[in-house]
Amino acid sequence: MRMYANGLHHSIIDFSFGKCDNDSLESHYHLVNVIIGILSFFSFLGGIYFVAFSKERHEDEMVKQVRLESFQFAALVQMISIIISCICIFIFGELGEGALMLFFIGEIFLFWLCFICRLNYILHIQLKNEE
Amino acid sequence: MKNRLKAQRIKKEFTQAQLAEIVNISRQTIISIETNRYIPSVLLSLKIAKTLNIPLEDLFELENSD
Numbered sequence: 306m307r308m309y310a311n312g313l314h315h316s317i318i319d320f321s322f323g324k325c326d327n328d329s330l331e332s333h334y335h336l337v338n339v340i341i342g343i344l345s346f347f348s349f350l351g352g353i354y355f356v357a358f359s360k361e362r363h364e365d366e367m368v369k370q371v372r373l374e375s376f377q378f379a380a381l382v383q384m385i386s387i388i389i390s391c392i393c394i395f396i397f398g399e400l401g402e403g404a405l406m407l408f409f410i411g412e413i414f415l416f417w418l419c420f421i422c423r424l425n426y427i428l429h430i431q432l433k434n435e436e
Numbered sequence: 437m438k439n440r441l442k443a444q445r446i447k448k449e450f451t452q453a454q455l456a457e458i459v460n461i462s463r464q465t466i467i468s469i470e471t472n473r474y475i476p477s478v479l480l481s482l483k484i485a486k487t488l489n490i491p492l493e494d495l496f497e498l499e500n501s502d
Contacts, residue, residue, distance in 0.1 A: 363462030365460070366465075366477055367461070367462070431467075
C-alpha cells in the first residue's frame with residue numbers, strides 16, 4: 306500500500322516493491338502481516354469452533370452435561386487467568402499495545418482450548434473405564 | 437441415591453449394549469449410571485424403567501443422606 310504525505314492510501318495492495326521507498330515498503334509489509342495475522346486468527350478460531358461443537362457418535366444427555374461442565378470449567382480457568390494476568394500487569398508495569406492485543410487473543414484461545422481439552426479428557430476417561 | 441440398574445438389567449437378561457440401543461443412549465452412559473457416576477434425568481429414568489418393564493422405584497431409591 307502506498308502511503309502519501311497526507312496519509313491517504315493510494316491503492317489497497319500494490320506489489321511493486323521495487324518502486325516503493327523505505328517507509329512505504331515497511332507499511333506495505335506491516336499491512337500484509339496484519340492481514341495474514343487476522344486471517345490466521347479467524348481461521349484458527351473457526352477450526353476450534355468446529356472441533357468444540359462437533360457431535361459425538363452418541364450425543365446423549367450425559368455428553369451434554371459433560372459439555373456444560375466443560376464450559377463452566379473453561380470460563381473459570383479464563384477468569385482466574387485474567388485476574389492473575391491483570392495483577393501481574395499492575396505489579397510489573399504496563400503492557401505495550403501489541404502485547405495487550407496478544408494477551409486478549411491468548412485469553413480467547415485459552416477458553417476454547419480448556420473446553421476442548423476437558424471435554425475430550427472426560428470422555429476419554431469414561432471410554433477407558435468401559436474397557 | 438441408590439440405584440439397582442445393574443441388578444435389574446441382569447435379572448431381565450439385557451446386556452448394556454442392548455439396553456443402550458433401545459433407550460437410544462451410549463453404553464458409556466449405562467456404565468456411568470450403574471457405577472453411580474452419573475444421575476440420569478427423569479425422562480431417561482422413565483425410559484429405562486419402561487424398557488425393563490419395572491416401576492421406577494425398583495430402579496432408584498433415595499438414601500437418608502439425600
